[in-house]
Amino acid sequence: MHPHVTSSMFFSQGEEATSSSKTAQCTVSxxxxxxxxxxxRTVTAHWTKNIMHHSLNILVDSVESPDRRHHCKVDLKPWHFWGKKSYKTFEVDSLQIDVYWDFRSARFSGSPEPSSDFYVALICDEEVVLLIGDLEKKVYKRTKSRPGVDTILFFKKEHVFGKKSFTTKARFDKERKDYEILVESSTSSGSKDPEMWISIDGVVLIHIRNLQWKFRGNETVLVNKQPIEVLWDVHAWLFLSPGSNHGSFIFKPGQPNSESDKEDDSQDGTEEGDNNSVNKDYSNAPQCCVFLYAWKIEYQ
Structure with missing residues (x-):
């Protein structure tokens, strides 16, 4: 069963980051x-970057011990002699997992996670069970592994620091295209009428005037004909001291399949074999929810 992400996580997920503002630690999970x-199994890729450190921590949930998470850490050091192309091995429920990575040509755009020209691959039993990045051919050539069942990105959380604009990326459709989300605001101390704009791929889909009265709310917008529910809470931007807390945003896609489609899939799956059961689970997987926590380091 795939996890279900709800808006009840809106506040609890943000509480852990209160101390992050002290060190301006950008994170992507x-x-x-x-x-x-x-x-x-749930696999979490946790990217972290501050003035002193830049790392990737991979956590894999255990089936044998539900409360346990196996992990492997990769340091992205700035020095020229660290292993920008290397691998590590760790165990998950007595299974050997090989982690291969290549950051030699990785491009970054302000996020701890590279934007392009890199890969991180998890290999188990000569099968690629998770591939992050855009250098797919190089992974198979290097590891001599076969493709596994497609993975499902179902949750993304990012803490971003800035003055008046904040960006993240999300995948909302089956084509797995990366959409760029941009949140902009005019909430300077002298502004009489603070405003906020939320854009996706350069198109302004939400424009909030009189933000001091509408600092919490939600709207549903269409992205490539798919409904996306957007929720926001920017009380901290307007009424708290800069950097003491964050603005919060959720981007939650609507379900791609109707109820009748789900019932048909369920009936078909009762007579299918194990392999088809895996494919059925994938086709009914939830869309990815994106949580953006925007920390204003100072007002303009």
């Missing part, structure tokens, strides 16, 4: 469903 060792 991406949660995937990956088929490893015959089971769907």
């Amino acid at each position: 991406c949660m995937y469903q990956a088929h490893i060792g015959g089971f769907w």
Whole structure:
């Protein structure tokens, strides 16, 4: 069963970041469903960057011990002699997981997670069970592994620091295109009528005037004909001291399948084999919810 992400996570997910503002620590957490060792498991890629450190921590949930998470850490050091192309091995429920990465040509655009020209691959039993990045051919050539069941990105959380604009990326459709989300605001101390704009791929879809009265709310917009529910809470921007807390945003896609489609899929799956059951689970997977926490370091 795939996890269900709801807006009740809106506030609890942000509480842990209160101390982040002290060190301006940008973080990105991406949660995937990956088929490893015959089971769907949650795999979290947690990217972290501040003045002193830049790292990736991979956590894989255990099936044998539900409260346990196996992990592997990769340091992205700025020095020229660190292993920008290397690998590590760790165990998950007695399974050997090989983690291969290549950051030699990685491009960054302000986020701890590279934007292009890199890969991180998890290999189990000569099968690629998770692939992050855009250098797919190089992964298979290097590891001599076969493709596994497609992974599912179902949750993304990012903490971003800035003055008046904040960006993140999201995947909302089956084509897995990356959409760029931009949140902009005019909330300077002398502004009489603060405003906020939310754009996706350069198109302003939400424009909030009189933000001091509408600092919490939600709207549904269409992105490539798909409904996306957008929720926001920017009380901290307007009424708290800069950097003491963050503005919060959720981007939650509507379900792509109707109820009748789900019932048909369920009936078909009762007579299918194990492999088709895996494919059925993937086709009914939830869309990715994106949580953006925007920290204003100072007002303009």
